[in-house]
Amino acid sequence: MTKLLLHSLKFELFSSSRTLPISVSPGAPKHPPRRTAMASLSSLYPPSLCSCSSSGSSIHARNSTESRLAPSLSRHTNHRLPAVSSCRPKRTRGSFVLRSALEDTYVLEPPPPPALPPASSAERIDCLKLKLLGVVSGLNRGLAATEDDLKKAEAAAKELEDAGGLVDLACDLDKLQGRWKLVYSSAFSSRTLGGSRPGIPTGRLLPVTLGQVFQRIDVVSRDFDNIAELQLGAPWPLPPVDLTATLAHKFELIGSAKIKINFEKTTVKTTGNLKQLPPLDIPKLPEALRPPSNPGSGDFEVTFLDGDTRITRGDRGELRVFVVS
Numbered sequence: 001m002t003k004l005l006l007h008s009l010k011f012e013l014f015s016s017s018r019t020l021p022i023s024v025s026p027g028a029p030k031h032p033p034r035r036t037a038m039a040s041l042s043s044l045y046p047p048s049l050c051s052c053s054s055s056g057s058s059i060h061a062r063n064s065t066e067s068r069l070a071p072s073l074s075r076h077t078n079h080r081l082p083a084v085s086s087c088r089p090k091r092t093r094g095s096f097v098l099r100s101a102l103e104d105t106y107v108l109e110p111p112p113p114p115a116l117p118p119a120s121s122a123e124r125i126d127c128l129k130l131k132l133l134g135v136v137s138g139l140n141r142g143l144a145a146t147e148d149d150l151k152k153a154e155a156a157a158k159e160l161e162d163a164g165g166l167v168d169l170a171c172d173l174d175k176l177q178g179r180w181k182l183v184y185s186s187a188f189s190s191r192t193l194g195g196s197r198p199g200i201p202t203g204r205l206l207p208v209t210l211g212q213v214f215q216r217i218d219v220v221s222r223d224f225d226n227i228a229e230l231q232l233g234a235p236w237p238l239p240p241v242d243l244t245a246t247l248a249h250k251f252e253l254i255g256s257a258k259i260k261i262n263f264e265k266t267t268v269k270t271t272g273n274l275k276q277l278p279p280l281d282i283p284k285l286p287e288a289l290r291p292p293s294n295p296g297s298g299d300f301e302v303t304f305l306d307g308d309t310r311i312t313r314g315d316r317g318e319l320r321v322f323v324v325s
Contacts, residue, residue: 060199131310132156133183136321141213142188150186153260157319159310164304167257171298173219175305180322182213187318207233209240214325224251224261229271242272254299263296 009130135156139145145153169176218224226247231240249261269279280283285298300320304311310322 045151064101105306110114122313126159128156128160128163132160132321133323136184139184140188141182141210142185143210145184145186145189153184153186153321154319157321161303161311164306167305169253169257169302171255171260171304172305176217176302176310177219177308178217178312180217181325182215182320182322184321185318186320187314209233209278209302209309215322222250222252224249224259238261239273241270243268243270255301257302259302260299261297295314 070199080325132153135149135152136142136144150306211231213229214227216223216225216227227240228247229242229246230245245266247266248264250264251259251261254260259295263284265284266282267279268276268282269275298312298315300312300318302310302312308324312320312322314320
């Protein structure tokens with residue numbers, strides 16, 4: 001009976017389409033439903049051997065059960081059973097979606113680099129001092145300045161004055177002590193050594209050449225000296241004469257940042273080959289002989305002051321820039 005049933009039922013297990021085409025004896029439906037084919041298969045093998053999921057997409061086989069049943073069936077049927085491979089479903093492309101382990105992990109972006117701290121007040125002042133010195137360099141202390149140069153120097157000085165704040169000489173008087181070198185004076189653009197006041201004219205065709213200009217300040221004795229290096233031309237074949245003119249003053253504070261100077265005398269001293277000559281003192285002129293334009297006194301305001309740079313503004317609007325010498 002078993003032999004007749006096996007000959008009449010030919011099946012193919014685990015096809016690529018995962019269906020079981022079944023050939024039956026004549027009179028049976030040509031294409032039996034899937035459920036009927038699976039029922040017939042269940043009648044041949046115990047339920048423990050094959051089980052179908054509700055979707056029909058996988059068949060699980062127990063190898064141990066197969067190994068016990070295969071010999072017994074072979075003895076009764078003399079028919080070699082088809083090899084039953086592992087009942088793992090064949091994975092088709094796109095059947096499974098692998099989810100990354102990092103899918104639900106929040107990855108934090110690295111923090112942005114910290115912003116550079118704003119420049120300190122001292123660093124900004126140093127930059128502005130360099131800017132001002134760069135503007136006035138090459139102007140021959142203002143003697144070669146044009147109108148555009150005067151405007152640029154004024155703007156750079158104003159920027160430094162604003163950054164430095166108000167000057168209080170009552171606390172910072174010691175910073176005035178020492179020898180200061182003049183690097184720029186807006187008054188020299190008038191082409192006279194007196195600046196906005198009457199003075200000796202200068203020029204390439206004139207015999208007076210201006211050298212370095214200094215201010216020497218002593219806060220203890222209240223001495224305030226303007227020192228100018230000059231070169232006087234002489235007729236050929238005589239060499240030019242080098243000399244130093246010192247305009248001696250006394251100063252006093254008339255405000256938190258304002259200084260008044262009173263002229264006392266002028267001392268002229270030859271240098272170079274004639275340095276052995278004694279100095280010549282020129283006293284202050286009497287009031288009756290003094291011109292109204294030169295009263296012998298003046299005042300100026302210190303608008304910026306630190307350890308190496310000083311900016312002053314005269315009573316006639318002159319802008320002067322000094323560096324410590």
